[in-house]
Amino acid sequence: xxxxxxxxxxxxxxxxxxxxxxxxxxxxxxxxxxxxxxxxxxxxxxxxxxxxxxxxxxxxxxxxxxxxxxxxxxxxxxxxxxxxxxxxxxxxxxxxxxxxxxxxxxxxxxxxxxxxxxxxxxxxxxxxxxxxxxxxxxxxxxxxxxxxxxxxxxxxxxxxxxxxxxxxxxxxxxxxxxxxxxxxxxxxxxxxxxxxxxxxxxxxxxxxxxxxxxxxxxxxx
Amino acid sequence: xxxxxxxxxxxxxxxxxxxxxxxxxxxxxxxxxxxxxxxxxxxxxxxxxxxxxxxxxxxxxxxxxxxxxxxxxxxxxxxxxxxxxxxxxxxxxxxxxxxxxxxxxxxxxxxxxxxxxxxxxxxxxxxxxxxxxxxxxxxxxxxxxxxxxxxxxxxxxxxxxxxxxxxxxxxxxxxxxxxxxxxxxxxxxxxxxxxxxxxxxxxxxxxxxxxxxxxxxxxxxxxxxxxxxxxxxxxxxxxxxxxxxxxxxxxxxxxxxxxxxxxxxxxxxxxxx
Numbered sequence: 089x090x091x092x093x094x095x096x097x098x099x100x101x102x103x104x105x106x107x108x109x110x111x112x113x114x115x116x117x118x119x120x121x122x123x124x125x126x127x128x129x130x131x132x133x134x135x136x137x138x139x140x141x142x143x144x145x146x147x148x149x150x151x152x153x154x155x156x157x158x159x160x161x162x163x164x165x166x167x168x169x170x171x172x173x174x175x176x177x178x179x180x181x182x183x184x185x186x187x188x189x190x191x192x193x194x195x196x197x198x199x200x201x202x203x204x205x206x207x208x209x210x211x212x213x214x215x216x217x218x219x220x221x222x223x224x225x226x227x228x229x230x231x232x233x234x235x236x237x238x239x240x241x242x243x244x245x246x247x248x249x250x251x252x253x254x255x256x257x258x259x260x261x262x263x264x265x266x267x268x269x270x271x272x273x274x275x276x277x278x279x280x281x282x283x284x285x286x287x288x289x290x291x292x293x294x295x296x297x298x299x300x301x302x303x304x305x306x307x308x309x
Numbered sequence: 310x311x312x313x314x315x316x317x318x319x320x321x322x323x324x325x326x327x328x329x330x331x332x333x334x335x336x337x338x339x340x341x342x343x344x345x346x347x348x349x350x351x352x353x354x355x356x357x358x359x360x361x362x363x364x365x366x367x368x369x370x371x372x373x374x375x376x377x378x379x380x381x382x383x384x385x386x387x388x389x390x391x392x393x394x395x396x397x398x399x400x401x402x403x404x405x406x407x408x409x410x411x412x413x414x415x416x417x418x419x420x421x422x423x424x425x426x427x428x429x430x431x432x433x434x435x436x437x438x439x440x441x442x443x444x445x446x447x448x449x450x451x452x453x454x455x456x457x458x459x460x461x462x463x464x465x466x467x468x469x470x471x472x473x474x475x476x477x478x479x480x481x482x483x484x485x486x487x488x489x490x491x492x493x494x495x496x497x498x499x500x501x502x503x504x505x506x507x508x509x510x511x512x513x514x515x516x517x518x519x520x521x522x523x524x525x526x527x528x529x530x531x532x533x534x535x536x537x538x539x540x541x542x543x544x545x546x547x548x549x550x551x552x553x554x555x556x557x558x559x560x561x562x563x564x565x566x567x568x569x570x571x572x573x574x575x576x577x578x579x580x581x582x
Contacts, residue, residue: 207378208425208484212439212491213414222442226429306429307471 094274098265105261106282112175112247112257113286116183117240123187128194129220142191149188155249157181162253178250178257186243193239197232198224230302237295241287248283258282315385320397322390329354329527330375330495335384337370344370346551347384354494357521357528359538362548363574368531371548372497375529376419377410388413389494415443418493422500424480426472432459432483433468436490444491451490458486462516478509482516489520496520498530502537510534517541535578539563547571 089097130142149157158181162174172180201224209219251260258279266275318333328351337345345367352358360368373379375386377393385402386393395402396409405413426435436455440446446454459465462482472480481501488496498517502510514537520526521541532538538545539559546556547568555568566572 202425204421204423204425205427207376208421208427210378210414211376211417211419211421211488213411213443214439215411215443218442222438223427227427230429307431307473 089269089271091274094269094271095278098261098269098275101261101265102258102278102282105256105258106286108175108256109244109247109258110286112179112182112250112255113240113244116179116186116243116247119179119183120185120187120190120239120243123184124190124194127187127191128198131191131195132198146188146191149185154181154185154246155252157185158249158253174250174253174255177253178247178255182243182246182250186239186246189239189242190236193232193235194228197228200231201227226305230299230306233295233299233302237292240291240295244287244291245283315383315395315402318385318402320400320402321392322387326353327390328352328387329356329389330529331387332371333385333387335374335386336382337367337374337379338382343551345374348552350546350553352495352527352529354527355525357530357541357543359542359545360529360531360548361533361535361538361545361574362554366548367551368548369499372419372499372529372531375495376417376497377414388416415491416494417497418488418491418495419497419499420481420484420488420501422503424472424477424484424504426480426484426487428472431469431471432464432475432486435472435483436487439487439491455486455490458489459483461489461519462486463512476509477505478512481505481513485513485516485520493526495527495529498528498532500531500533502532502534533578535563535575547574549574 095102127142127145130138131146133139133142158178161172161181161184162177165172165177198220205223205227206219209223214222247257248259251257251263254260262275262279266272269275315334322328322331330350330352332348332350335345335348336343348367348371350371360371362368370379374381375388375393381394385395391413392402392405393410393413394405396405397403426432427438430438433452433455436458437448437451440451440454441448444451456465456468459468462485464479464482464486467475467479467483472483475483485501501517502513505513514534517528517530518541520528530538530542542559544556545559545562546553547562547566547570548554549570555562555566555571562571563575566575
């Protein structure tokens, strides 16, 4: 079978797997950002308990394997009465894992906003929440965008693990195709190229665009 | 904070001649380093007081404590007769909570050495930020007020520029307008010309000069511009080693300084120029 024949026969399954991978990536990214923001801000809280919760979360999810976390969420949580559908378990695991890395990006970026910005916001008598939301975070976002570009690529690649709990993503589809056709080079080669294209020609340009957009808002472009 | 340090200080200042700002026995230290040692300083309403002195003498700390950017170790600061650092609880003064701080802080505005404009907002947005999001004014009210003030500081034509497109002098003028937009009773200027190129210092000092004439503002200024201080101050305080070594009218302090340290400082400054 030529590669063209291979594509025409299995193209549909590869395409549907790719769509699942994109959906997983998008949902996991949203979850990761929400968790990163919350945990990152909690890490800087004055309250020891609040800070402790965030620290423990970050330590656990950064310090253990994503695959083990995925298995925990899918196979162990049901024992405690929490059953997640496999697609949900997939993006939740990836989102929670990358969110822990993102939390440190948020904290680092917030702390690198110059001190004078806090002081000017306080001199305008802004409340702590307004200072954060209106003055500090918009500047912190610009600082952490390049690192988020890297993290999102990691996240995209991390979603391949969900094939192991039978989510029908790109990796799952090509494994199935390989199992029936033994055309390993074609199957895994195609997957390799698709992951690369998604990272290089979708995530990277999107982050570049976002950076330029934010720079324009700062009047710097 | 040691309670004994504030015993005997009134819950509020009352009478005909209540100063706008009053430091009573205010002490500030970092560990063993005493930055301000039992400072007493009154500033009358509408008065322009300039603080000069060598670096490390505690002059900037005075402004930062008044803006509540620094806490104090003992003593009480009063603004407009009311305690700023403390509040009344059961007939006694206790350290102020955040709500009290926000209430009293609304009477104070501050300009910084490095301007600290918000880089993600235009000049106009910088000025509108406080009125809209702190005072709760409508956007159109805040815009009107901000445009007036930007015109006052000569920045009306640059109102839609971001700070990164403005020179230091221009940024500092916007920062003054931003602080004034909150309608403070007291304005603090913390070395506002120190980070500027020499040729643009004049545009900022001219704005401050104008404020002395046009507004009945109480102003406290820390500066190294002796000529400017001499021109516009009602009173000049020379700080040394955490206390006021000498104070008086500009004529007295610059023309006929009494203390040895004042004389040394002023002659050292003169030589530098």
